[in-house]
Amino acid sequence: MDKFTDLHKRILEFRESRDWKQFHTPENLSKSIVIEAGELLENFQWGDEYKSEDVIDELADIMIYSILLADSLGVDAIKIMEEKIQRNEKRFPVDRVKGNSGKHTRVEIND
Amino acid sequence: MDKFTDLHKRILEFRESRDWKQFHTPENLSKSIVIEAGELLENFQWGDEYKSEDVIDELADIMIYSILLADSLGVDAIKIMEEKIQRNEKRFPVDRVKGNSGKHTRVEIND
Amino acid sequence: MDKFTDLHKRILEFRESRDWKQFHTPENLSKSIVIEAGELLENFQWGDEYKSEDVIDELADIMIYSILLADSLGVDAIKIMEEKIQRNEKRFPVDRVKGNSGKHTRVEIND
Amino acid sequence: MDKFTDLHKRILEFRESRDWKQFHTPENLSKSIVIEAGELLENFQWGDEYKSEDVIDELADIMIYSILLADSLGVDAIKIMEEKIQRNEKRFPVDRVKGNSGKHTRVEIND
Numbered sequence: 001m002d003k004f005t006d007l008h009k010r011i012l013e014f015r016e017s018r019d020w021k022q023f024h025t026p027e028n029l030s031k032s033i034v035i036e037a038g039e040l041l042e043n044f045q046w047g048d049e050y051k052s053e054d055v056i057d058e059l060a061d062i063m064i065y066s067i068l069l070a071d072s073l074g075v076d077a078i079k080i081m082e083e084k085i086q087r088n089e090k091r092f093p094v095d096r097v098k099g100n101s102g103k104h105t106r107v108e109i110n111d
Numbered sequence: 112m113d114k115f116t117d118l119h120k121r122i123l124e125f126r127e128s129r130d131w132k133q134f135h136t137p138e139n140l141s142k143s144i145v146i147e148a149g150e151l152l153e154n155f156q157w158g159d160e161y162k163s164e165d166v167i168d169e170l171a172d173i174m175i176y177s178i179l180l181a182d183s184l185g186v187d188a189i190k191i192m193e194e195k196i197q198r199n200e201k202r203f204p205v206d207r208v209k210g211n212s213g214k215h216t217r218v219e220i221n222d
Numbered sequence: 223m224d225k226f227t228d229l230h231k232r233i234l235e236f237r238e239s240r241d242w243k244q245f246h247t248p249e250n251l252s253k254s255i256v257i258e259a260g261e262l263l264e265n266f267q268w269g270d271e272y273k274s275e276d277v278i279d280e281l282a283d284i285m286i287y288s289i290l291l292a293d294s295l296g297v298d299a300i301k302i303m304e305e306k307i308q309r310n311e312k313r314f315p316v317d318r319v320k321g322n323s324g325k326h327t328r329v330e331i332n333d
Numbered sequence: 334m335d336k337f338t339d340l341h342k343r344i345l346e347f348r349e350s351r352d353w354k355q356f357h358t359p360e361n362l363s364k365s366i367v368i369e370a371g372e373l374l375e376n377f378q379w380g381d382e383y384k385s386e387d388v389i390d391e392l393a394d395i396m397i398y399s400i401l402l403a404d405s406l407g408v409d410a411i412k413i414m415e416e417k418i419q420r421n422e423k424r425f426p427v428d429r430v431k432g433n434s435g436k437h438t439r440v441e442i443n444d
């Protein structure tokens with residue numbers, strides 16, 4: 001089994017053995033991601049000096065909740081990222097956005 | 112190559128071909144995750160009815176930025192999740208937290 | 223002096239006596255508001271039972287940082303709210319939105 | 334009537350005439366504040382250049398939702414800020430924190 005599948009299984013087992021699925025609605029998981037994202041940002045509140053260990057700890061929380069949210073939506077986490085990157089490759093054509101942050105150079109497409 | 116490694120490679124290539132690494136400091140990526148998390152939550156602003164497609168779109172953004180943040184910190188995304196789950200297995204012992212949301216039942220450990 | 227003016231003065235004096243203005247760029251204050259907003263939401267992470275005292279504590283932080291941000295932008299906090307309400311009165315006409323949450327009923331105007 | 338009381342009245346009337354109080358639970362308003370805070374931060378996503386007008390627009394949204402949240406909790410917005418500043422004056426004594434961002438210098442008190 002590859003590493004991601006292994007991790008995914010372990011995360012779901014962690015939840016199942018604690019009987020926490022009942023709390024993990026898409027809404028509650030979305031709130032949880034926002035809350036952890038705020039804690040991540042706290043590392044940069046007054047500037048860009050940070051303790052790697054603390055940043056990594058919050059980042060791991062966000063990714064674990066994200067995997068749980070994908071599960072609660074019944075979608076494959078890897079697949080939805082692949083599809084999004086594919087859309088982004090169209091929205092942000094290299095010849096148009098190279099070297100510019102994407103904000104003002106996005107190509108609006110309907111897909 | 113397994114699926115996650117493949118995706119990871121594609122995300123970094125997407126960035127490299129656009130020359131966007133210069134914008135992707137840990138701080139800017141952390142801000143980006145918070146911003147996308149707010150957009151995710153917008154799907155649940157007035158209640159729990161949501162359009163799956165919109166939720167999935169924001170979730171994918173959060174996960175992609177998370178992978179980029181792990182890269183900018185020089186850490187392996189899968190590994191930091193594994194280590195966090197391991198810590199959580201200790202912080203939330205099954206016999207203590209089963210069936211309760213973790214908030215009030217966390218075991219404070221120093222690790 | 224009215225109550226808001228009095229409070230506003232006290233908040234600025236609190237900052238001045240601690241020499242904290244140097245940290246209060248619009249960006250840092252915006253990050254601070256997001257961080258406190260995440261802490262506010264934590265009270266509702268797993269449902270709608272909350273401790274008033276904790277919610278009030280976070281709300282006060284958000285409002286104080288908001289007043290400091292208005293100050294750092296050189297604008298009058300009361301005035302920008304008045305102007306926003308005026309815009310909202312146009313964007314959300316009573317006969318169109320009454321009894322519906324605004325999301326799908328907003329009138330797009332250019333002003 | 335002073336300016337804040339006048340504004341407060343206008344905000345509540347705006348809501349009442351649209352029959353929106355039904356959507357404004359403390360939880361939904363907290364989510365709304367987080368969502369708007371994310372939009373505020375978007376102005377600083379890739380750096381500290383910003384358009385004042387856009388920042389002001391989001392800030393006004395946050396403050397208006399904050400006033401509505403205070404109302405839904407049955408508390409006086411001005412009073413809870415006064416009480417918080419009073420607590421902060423104790424938590425962050427001038428002689429201890431002057432010129433340092435508060436993060437590492439907070440005095441933990443139980444009050």
